[in-house]
Amino acid sequence: MQTSFTATQLMDPQIASSEKILRACVHCGFCTATCPTYVLLGDELDSPRGRIYLIKEMLEQDRPATRDVVKHLDRCLSCLACMTTCPSGVHYMHLIDYARERIEKTYKRPFIDRTLRTLLARVLVNPGLFRLAIVGGLIARPLAPVFELLGMRRMAAMLRLTPRRAPAPPFERTGKVYSPDGKRRGRVALLSGCINPVLAPSTNEAAIRLLNRFGIEVVVAAGEGCCGSLVHHMGREDEALSQARNNIDAWTRELEGEGLDAILVTVSGCGTTIKDYGFLLRNDRAYAQKAARISARARDITEFLARLDLRAAGLSVPLNIAYHAACSLQHGQNILREPKDLLSKVGFVVKDVPEGHLCCGSAGTYNILQPALAEQLRARKVANIELLKPDAIAAGNIGCITQLAAGTAIPVVHTVELLDWATGGPAPAPLAELAARGASAG
Numbered sequence: 001m002q003t004s005f006t007a008t009q010l011m012d013p014q015i016a017s018s019e020k021i022l023r024a025c026v027h028c029g030f031c032t033a034t035c036p037t038y039v040l041l042g043d044e045l046d047s048p049r050g051r052i053y054l055i056k057e058m059l060e061q062d063r064p065a066t067r068d069v070v071k072h073l074d075r076c077l078s079c080l081a082c083m084t085t086c087p088s089g090v091h092y093m094h095l096i097d098y099a100r101e102r103i104e105k106t107y108k109r110p111f112i113d114r115t116l117r118t119l120l121a122r123v124l125v126n127p128g129l130f131r132l133a134i135v136g137g138l139i140a141r142p143l144a145p146v147f148e149l150l151g152m153r154r155m156a157a158m159l160r161l162t163p164r165r166a167p168a169p170p171f172e173r174t175g176k177v178y179s180p181d182g183k184r185r186g187r188v189a190l191l192s193g194c195i196n197p198v199l200a201p202s203t204n205e206a207a208i209r210l211l212n213r214f215g216i217e218v219v220v221a222a223g224e225g226c227c228g229s230l231v232h233h234m235g236r237e238d239e240a241l242s243q244a245r246n247n248i249d250a251w252t253r254e255l256e257g258e259g260l261d262a263i264l265v266t267v268s269g270c271g272t273t274i275k276d277y278g279f280l281l282r283n284d285r286a287y288a289q290k291a292a293r294i295s296a297r298a299r300d301i302t303e304f305l306a307r308l309d310l311r312a313a314g315l316s317v318p319l320n321i322a323y324h325a326a327c328s329l330q331h332g333q334n335i336l337r338e339p340k341d342l343l344s345k346v347g348f349v350v351k352d353v354p355e356g357h358l359c360c361g362s363a364g365t366y367n368i369l370q371p372a373l374a375e376q377l378r379a380r381k382v383a384n385i386e387l388l389k390p391d392a393i394a395a396g397n398i399g400c401i402t403q404l405a406a407g408t409a410i411p412v413v414h415t416v417e418l419l420d421w422a423t424g425g426p427a428p429a430p431l432a433e434l435a436a437r438g439a440s441a442g
């Protein structure tokens with residue numbers, strides 16, 4: 001694609017990077033076929049190619065984002081299916097990330113939108129506040145249809161997404177070291193993060209048990225917190241970078257102290273962002289090198305487990321598992337085989353979900369900010385999963401787990417919980433009944 005940036009514009013490193021990406025696009029349109037919003041809406045401006053044009057125009061003309069540009073870019077899930085499909089290697093992720101930052105800086109959103117975004121940015125990254133919000137959501141959940149009738153769709157969506165059980169009680173893992181019983185074969189840091197300890201502490205509990213069982217010492221680095229992903233996808237770059245720097249410092253202390261073989265992440269949305277710290281902080285003299293070093297160590301937990309020799313303890317029931325590939329894992333990190341191979345290896349029957357490349361509609365805060373599209377995508381995903389008649393759904397991202405669980409009665413669990421169970425750990429809570437039935441039949 002031809003571009004017409006001025007020499008002065010190109011002196012800005014963000015514009016220079018974006019220009020390189022824009023030039024790689026050859027307008028072929030292959031990406032439109034796999035873009036969930038284009039599939040649903042059929043509008044070129046809601047396709048990757050259309051959005052690339054909108055971004056190009058906004059940047060070249062160096063003008064504030066318009067309402068129309070914001071509408072179409074807000075509808076993008078950042079699912080990155082377009083990147084997997086693109087034959088020319090267009091790095092759409094970096095382009096849309098920068099466009100979101102520009103929108104945040106140049107466009108004044110309506111008051112309600114602004115307030116909601118600020119609230120999400122404050123509450124979701126703070127486990128204490130998030131816990132309170134979940135309790136409030138649990139109480140107000142029955143009012144979701146009323147909010148819907150009043151036209152407050154985002155409020156209704158938030159309430160519907162609230163899990164039906166109380167949040168986990170606070171339990172501080174940061175600064176703790178979990179040592180294996182036998183010989184230590186490695187040492188890793190595990191991201192505790194912000195949402196996971198409140199919504200699904202069982203995921204990291206399973207990860208720690210599993211890693212310890214196979215000789216890996218686990219540290220949850222003192223001082224770590226949210227990876228920055230949630231605010232990054234809302235274009236709040238300063239907040240995102242400050243959260244990234246905080247985690248880089250926390251992990252660097254461990255790296256330079258007792259050492260780390262890897263930094264493991266059980267939320268694939270966070271993993272994609274941490275692997276991108278090197279790029280995000282490339283122009284920060286104090287952090288560029290440290291950030292690149294942290295990104296190079298970051299691994300999804302299944303990537304790391306695939307290197308270990310996991311041995312099955314013998315499941316009492318053979319279970320059919322529908323594997324839901326989170327976009328951030330399959331498109332963002334190119335991790336396709338590892339989770340499925342691991343599950344098969346320890347005794348599960350793994351089934352691929354039809355239209356597996358399409359997003360479930362979760363996408364960070366998308367299911368709150370764009371509820372209509374997110375609900376359509378979830379309905380489509382759930383229908384595809386239910387065709388398989390699985391006993392459970394496995395996924396590697398808390399966002400997808402929450403999104404799917406709100407739309408189906410089939411238990412949804414993290415891949416690592418199934419792996420822990422199959423190698424000697426307890427059955428994941430949503431499968432406890434099934435496991436007990438299997439044990440009594442056996």
Ligand code: SF4
Pocket residue numbers: 034035036037038046047048051075076077078079080081082083092
């Ligand atoms: S990131 Fe996803 S929603 Fe956005 S343009 Fe690409 S395929 Fe479409």
Ligand code: SF4
Pocket residue numbers: 024025026027028029030031032048049082085086087088089090
């Ligand atoms: S597939 Fe790649 S090169 Fe083709 S239009 Fe989409 S982004 Fe551009």
